Amino acid sequence: MDNRFWKIFTVIGLILAVIVFAMVLVLRFHVIESGTTLLNKFVTLTNQIQQSQQLVLSSTQTLRREIDLSGLDIKNIERMQQGCFAGNDCIPSIDHPKFVSIYQANYLTDEDLVIGVVFDDLKKSDNPIKAYPVKILNYHEVVNDVVNEMSVVVSYSPLTMSPRVFGRVIDGKTVEFGVSGMVLDSNLVMYDRTTDSLWNQFDGAGLTGPKRGEKLMTFTVPVQLVRWVDWVRMYPKTVVLSNDTGFNDNYDVNLYAEYEKKSDVYYPLEHVDHRLSPKDIVFGVVVGDKQKAYPETELQKIISKDGEFTDQFSGTKLKLTYKKKFFTVVDAQTNKSLPFTISYYFAWDAFYPSSEIYKAPSP
16 A cells, blocks of 8 residues: 555655646746847847938948047036937038029918028128028028138037027038037037037037147128028128028927927026026126127117117127117227127026126117
8 A cells, every 4th residue: 555655645745846847847938038039129129220320321430339528627527418329410400501593482471480691791703692491491400601712610509599600610611510410508519520529509609629629710790590482682782591401301390399389498407597598598698708688679679760879788888789680789988899609698697607697778
């Protein structure tokens, strides 16, 4: 009886051992298969990311995932944010712009904003007048252009509503600019494709790389941000950037329509000034070591017929005009035009936190 019991117990034990062993083999197979599947998915995802990155590479620039921050002070490092994660050229610049006459610009409406520039300080005979539609620069932000044999970069930062024009000759060589993918206080940070230096689009200052601390060439000509219909009335011989850019973007779709309606800012700000609303449009002027912001809401209170008024600032008498969004500022003593900066107030305040603010006199 005892021998039979032990035989039965032994058989049952062997059967259980076989079952457990089989279960271990099955479980191990599933773990390996799952691991392999996950690994394959990871490899596939990595390849997809690499392929998507390759799509935004320019023909002359290899994607740089690492940005040289050496030599950049810690304050600016903390303020810089990654705007788009594909790196350099994540937003493609226009490197071979085409221009058309006002009669060919049927893609523009009267109310479309344009960046208007009269390049009359390049000392050439033709002095072309050019307009760059905001609806196009919303998609590209940087235009590498040539005017009167002078290489310039026309840029627009949609998040700060700031147009800029700089010379793009560095150390005697013409360079191309592109979008770096970084922002500084929400403002566009450009890079040049020759030295890979980063440049602050707000004031043209070199932030990193071999050109850190240098400044891009600026022009005294005013860069206006006005309606197309008003620009054409003022300058009927203007040419305008064509919508034939080589890209298939629908420029009639405003990527920043909701952003423009709200007071919210996308990226954290180091300094917030509540004297004005963050999205108030201002015209910023620098005289000596002092700065002053002229809010559009105050300029609209100017009651003179021609929009002219005077202001005493930093020991200098200024003659200013504001009419139909056209803004000019002149040193009354020298009668020379002074440059100014257009932007949302939060951006001006980020770079010039001690700025004065103009208040229109009571009628």
